[in-house]
Amino acid sequence: MARPSSSSSVISFLRQNPNSRIRNLGVVSGNQYGDVEGAHQHTQQQQHLEEIVKRVSDITRTRPRWEQTLLSDFPSFNFLDPTFLSHFVEHQKNALISLRFFHWLSSQSGFSPDSSSCNVLFDALVEAGACNAAKSFLDSTNFNPKPASLEAYIRCLCKGGLVEEAISVFGQLKGIGVCASIATWNSVLRGSVRAGRIDFVWELYGEMVESSVVADVHTVGYLVQAFCDENRISDGHNLLRRVLEDGVVPRNAAFNKLISGFCKDKAYGRVSDLLHSMIARNRAPDIFTYQEVVNGLCKGGKGPEGFRVFKDLKDRGYAPDRVMYTTMIHGLCRMKWLGDARKLWFEMIQKGFLPNEYTYNAMIHGYFKIGNLEEAWKMYREMCDKGYGEKTVSYNVMIKGLCSHGKIKEAHDLFEEMSHKGILRNHITYNALVRGFCKEGKIVEGANLLYELLDQGIQPSAASYAPLIDKLCQEGDMQNAKILWDDMQNRGMEPAVCTHDFMITGFCKQGCAMEGMEWLTTMLRSKLRPQKKSFESLIQCLSQIDRLDDALLVLDSMLKIGFRLSISICNSLVTKLCEKNSLPVETYLGKILERN
DNA sequence: ATAGGGTTAG
Numbered sequence: 001m002a003r004p005s006s007s008s009s010v011i012s013f014l015r016q017n018p019n020s021r022i023r024n025l026g027v028v029s030g031n032q033y034g035d036v037e038g039a040h041q042h043t044q045q046q047q048h049l050e051e052i053v054k055r056v057s058d059i060t061r062t063r064p065r066w067e068q069t070l071l072s073d074f075p076s077f078n079f080l081d082p083t084f085l086s087h088f089v090e091h092q093k094n095a096l097i098s099l100r101f102f103h104w105l106s107s108q109s110g111f112s113p114d115s116s117s118c119n120v121l122f123d124a125l126v127e128a129g130a131c132n133a134a135k136s137f138l139d140s141t142n143f144n145p146k147p148a149s150l151e152a153y154i155r156c157l158c159k160g161g162l163v164e165e166a167i168s169v170f171g172q173l174k175g176i177g178v179c180a181s182i183a184t185w186n187s188v189l190r191g192s193v194r195a196g197r198i199d200f201v202w203e204l205y206g207e208m209v210e211s212s213v214v215a216d217v218h219t220v221g222y223l224v225q226a227f228c229d230e231n232r233i234s235d236g237h238n239l240l241r242r243v244l245e246d247g248v249v250p251r252n253a254a255f256n257k258l259i260s261g262f263c264k265d266k267a268y269g270r271v272s273d274l275l276h277s278m279i280a281r282n283r284a285p286d287i288f289t290y291q292e293v294v295n296g297l298c299k300g301g302k303g304p305e306g307f308r309v310f311k312d313l314k315d316r317g318y319a320p321d322r323v324m325y326t327t328m329i330h331g332l333c334r335m336k337w338l339g340d341a342r343k344l345w346f347e348m349i350q351k352g353f354l355p356n357e358y359t360y361n362a363m364i365h366g367y368f369k370i371g372n373l374e375e376a377w378k379m380y381r382e383m384c385d386k387g388y389g390e391k392t393v394s395y396n397v398m399i400k401g402l403c404s405h406g407k408i409k410e411a412h413d414l415f416e417e418m419s420h421k422g423i424l425r426n427h428i429t430y431n432a433l434v435r436g437f438c439k440e441g442k443i444v445e446g447a448n449l450l451y452e453l454l455d456q457g458i459q460p461s462a463a464s465y466a467p468l469i470d471k472l473c474q475e476g477d478m479q480n481a482k483i484l485w486d487d488m489q490n491r492g493m494e495p496a497v498c499t500h501d502f503m504i505t506g507f508c509k510q511g512c513a514m515e516g517m518e519w520l521t522t523m524l525r526s527k528l529r530p531q532k533k534s535f536e537s538l539i540q541c542l543s544q545i546d547r548l549d550d551a552l553l554v555l556d557s558m559l560k561i562g563f564r565l566s567i568s569i570c571n572s573l574v575t576k577l578c579e580k581n582s583l584p585v586e587t588y589l590g591k592i593l594e595r596n
Numbered sequence: 597a598t599a600g601g602g603t604t605a606g
Contacts, residue, residue, distance in 0.1 A: 194597085253597070260598095288598050295599070323599050330599070358599050365601080396601040428602050435603095463603050496603055 049087060052077055057092045060101055067104050080110050085117040095121075095128035099137060118143040126152045131160035147178040154184050158191030166191055167200060174207075182216055189222040193229065201226040217243075221250035225257045233261035237270070249281045256289050263296020271296070291324055298331030306331050307340070322353040326362060333366025341366055357388035361397045368401030376401055390421060396428050403436025411436055427453065431463045438467035446471070462493045469499055473506025478515075481506060497528050504534040508541040516541060517550060524557060532563045539569055543576045551576075 052074065059066050059073065070079075078084075085105060089098045098121055105111045122145050125134040134153060138145070145153065150173050157166035166188055173180055185208055192200035205223065208215060215223075220243050227236030236258055240250065255278050262270040271293060278285050285293075290313055297306030310328045314320065320328070325348040332341035341363065345355065355363075360383035367376035380398055383389050395418050402411035415433055418425055430453040437446035446468055453460055465488045472481040481503065488495060500523045507516035516538050523530050535558035542551035551573065559565065 256597085291598055321598090327599055356599095361600050391600095393601045400601070426601090431602075461602075466603065498604070 049084070053084070053087045053091045056088060056101075060092065060097050061094065070104070079105060080108060082112075082114040082117050085113065086120045089117070089120045089124050095124040095130055096133060098124055099130075099133055102137075113141065113143075115143045119145060119149060123149050123152070126156045129156055129159060131156045131162055131165075135162070135165060147173060147176070150178075151180055151184045154180070155187040158187045161191070161195060163188070163191040163195045163197055163200065167204075179211060179213065182213060182219070185213060186216070186218045186222065189219060189226075193222050193225050196229065198226045198229050217248050217250055220248060221254040224250060224254040228257040228261045231261070233258060233265065236261070244277070244281070249283060252278070252283055252286055252289060255283060255285075256292050259289060260292040260296060263292060263300060266300045268297075268300075268302075287318065287321060287324060290318065291327055294324070294331065295327050298327070298334060303331050303335040303337075307337075319351075320348075322348065322356065322359070325353060326356075326359045329359060330362035330365075333362050333369065336366070336370050338366050338370055338372075357383065357391060357394060360386075360388055361394055364394075364397050364401065368397075368404065371405065373401075373405060373407070390423060392418075392424055392426055392429065395423060396426075396432060399429060399436075400432040403432055403439065406440065408433075408436045408440050408442075425456075425458075427458050427461050427464060430458065431461065434464060435467040438471045441471070443468065443471050443475070460488075460491065460493070462488065462496050462499070465493075466496055466499050466502075469495075470502045473502040473509070476506065476510045478503075478506055478510055478512070498531070500528060501531045501534045504530065505537045508537040511541065511544070513538065513541040513545055513547060513550075517554070520554065529561065532558070532566075535563065536566070536569050540572060543573060546576075548573075548576060 056070070056074070059070065063069070085102065088101060089095075092098045092101070102113070102121055105113070118141055122134060122137060122143075125137060126149065131153075134156065138153075150169060154166045154169050154173070157163070157169065170180065170184075170188055185204065189201055189204055192198070192204065201222065205219075208219070220239065224236040224240050227233070227239065236254075240254065240258065243250070255274055259271050259274050262268070262274070275285055275289070275293070278289070290309070294306045294310050297303065297309065307328065310320070310324075325344055329341045329344050329348075332338070332344065345359070345363065348359075349355065360379055364376050364379045364383070367373070367379060376398075380389070380394075383394065388394065395414055399411045399414055402408070402414070411433060415425070415429065418429070430449055434446045434449050434453075437443070437449065450460070450464055450468060453464060465484050469481050469484050472478070472484070485495065485499075485503065500519065504516045504519045504523075507513070507519065520530060520534065520538060535554055538554050539551045539558075542548070542554065555565070555569075555573070
C-alpha cells in the first residue's frame with residue numbers, strides 16, 4: 001500500500017505554485033553557471049520566459065483562432081523547447097486549453113514532447129476531471145505516467161463513469177508491481193457499484209483480500225450496496241451488523257440501500273430497526289433515507305402509512321424537496337386520494353418547487369385512475385405547454401390511461417404522433433395498446449401491433465402476449481393461442497401464471513378436457529398456483545364427458561390447495577355421480593367432502 | 597444518489 005516516495009515527491013513538486021517551481025528550476029540549473037553574471041543572465045531568461053508564458057496563456061484563453069497567429073505574434077521565440085510546455089500547463093488553469101496547445105505544438109515540425117511535460121499535462125487533465133481528454137492524450141502519446149498519476153487517473157475515470165477503462169488501467173498498475181492506495185481501490189468499487197457492474201465488485205474485493213489490502217469503512221459501504229443491488233439484502237445487512245459491532249459506521253448510502261431493499265421485501269420491522277440504528281450511531285436519516293421509506297411504503301400498499309410518515313416529517317421540520325413531494329403525490333394518486341394529491345401539488349408550488357414531468361405524470365395517472373379524463377387531458381396539455389410532454393413515459397401514461405377507458409382511437413392517435421415527433425416507442429407503449437385493442441375485441445389489430453413490435457426489434461415482455469392469448473382463449477381459438485404461447489417461450493419469456501389459467505379455461509370451453517388436464521398438471525408440477533376458476537371449469541368439463549374419476553382427482557387437488565368447493569360444482573358432480581350410481585366413487589366424494 | 601410508465605381489477 002505504501003506509495004513509492006519518489007513518485008509522490010514528483011507529484012508534490014508539480015503541485016507547487018508555478019512561480020515557486022520556476023524559482024526551484026532556477027536554483028537547480030543556476031549552479032551550472034557557477035558565476036554571478038551567469039546567474040543574473042539566467043534570471044533574466046527566466047523572467048522573459050515567465051512573461052511569454054503569461055502572454056501566450058492569455059492569448060490562448062481569449063483569442064478564438066490563436067493557432068493561426070501565434071508564431072507571428074512571437075517571431076523570435078522557440079516554442080519547441082519542451083520545458084515551455086510544462087511552464088505553460090502550470091500557468092494555464094484550463095487543462096483543455098493546455099491540451100489544445102499541446103496539439104498545436106505537435107503539429108509544428110520538430111516538436112517532440114518530453115516525458116516530464118507529458119506528465120504535467122496529463123496530471124492537469126486528470127485533476128480537471130477531463131477523463132476522456134486524458135484518455136485520448138494517453139492513447140495518442142506513448143509515455144508512461146507515474147504510478148501516482150495513474151492512480152489519480154483511475155479515480156478520475158471512475159468519477160466519469162468509465163469503469164471498464166479504470167479497471168484496465170488498474171490492471172496495468174498491478175502489472176508494474178504497484179499496489180494502489182485504499183482510496184483508489186474504493187473509487188473503483190464505487191464506480192463499479194454506480195455502473196451496476198457488481199461482478200467487478202466481487203472480483204476487485206477478491207483481489208483486495210489476496211493482496212491483503214486492509215478494507216476501510218468506505219469499502220464496507222460499497223460492499224453493502226453491492227449486496228443490495230444483487231438483491232442479497234440479508235447478506236448486506238449481516239455485513240453491516242458485523243462492522244457496526246466493531247464501531248465502523250458506513251455512510252448513509254449503505255443504510256439507504258438496505259432500507260430500500262427491506263421496503264421491497266415489505267420487511268418494515270427491519271426498516272424501523274435500521275432507522276433506529278442510524279440515529280443511535282449519529283447517522284441522522286437524511287432526505288434520501290425518508291424518501292426510500294415513503295416510496296417503499298407507498299409501493300408496498302401501505303400508502304396511508306407513507307402519508308403519515310410524510311406529514312410527520314414535515315411536522316418535525318424536515319423540508320421535503322421536489323422529489324419527495326412527487327413521490328408522495330404519486331403514492332396518493334395510486335390510492336386514488338386525488339384530493340390530498342392536489343393539495344400537495346399546490347403546496348409544493350407555493351414552496352417554490354415547480355412540478356416537472358414526474359409530477360405531472362403521477363397526477364395524470366391518478367386522474368385516469370379515478371376516471372376523470374377531462375382533468376387528465378388538462379394536465380397533459382399543461383405538461384406539454386411546459387415542455388415536458390415529449391417523452392416516451394408521458395405518452396405511455398396517456399396511452400395506458402386512455403386504453404383503460406376504452407378510448408382506443410385517441411390512444412392510437414397519440415401512438416401515431418410519437419412516430420411523427422420521433423419519440424421512441426418501447427415495449428410498454430406497445431403492450432398498453434395491444435391490451436387496449438384486445439379489450440375492445442380487436443384481436444387482429446392487437447396481433448398486428450405485436451408483429452410490429454417484433455419487427456422493430458423491441459424486446460417483448462410476457463405482457464405483450466398475455467392479452468392476446470387471453471382473448472384467443474376466450475374465443476376458443478386454441479390453435480392460435482398455442483402458437484403465440486410457443487413463440488413467447490421460444491423467445492425465452494416465462495408466461496405469467498394467469499396465462500396458464502387462460503389456456504386451461506380456454507381448452508375447457510372447447511370441450512378439450514384432456515388438454516386442459518395436461519396443462520393443469522404442468523402447472524402443478526411447476527409449483528404454480530392455478531386459479532379456482534381453472535379447477536372448476538376443468539371439473540365441469542371432465543364430468544360432462546363422464547371422466548368422473550379424473551374430475552374427482554382435480555377436485556382433490558383443488559381442495560388440497562385450499563379452495564372451497566362451491567355449491568354449483570358440488571351439485572353438478574353429485575348429479576353425475578347419482579346418474580352413474582357407482583358406490584366407490586360415492587365414498588370417495590364423501591371423503592373429499594369431509595376434508596372440505 | 598434520490599421519483600415515473602410496467603401483469604391483473606372492475
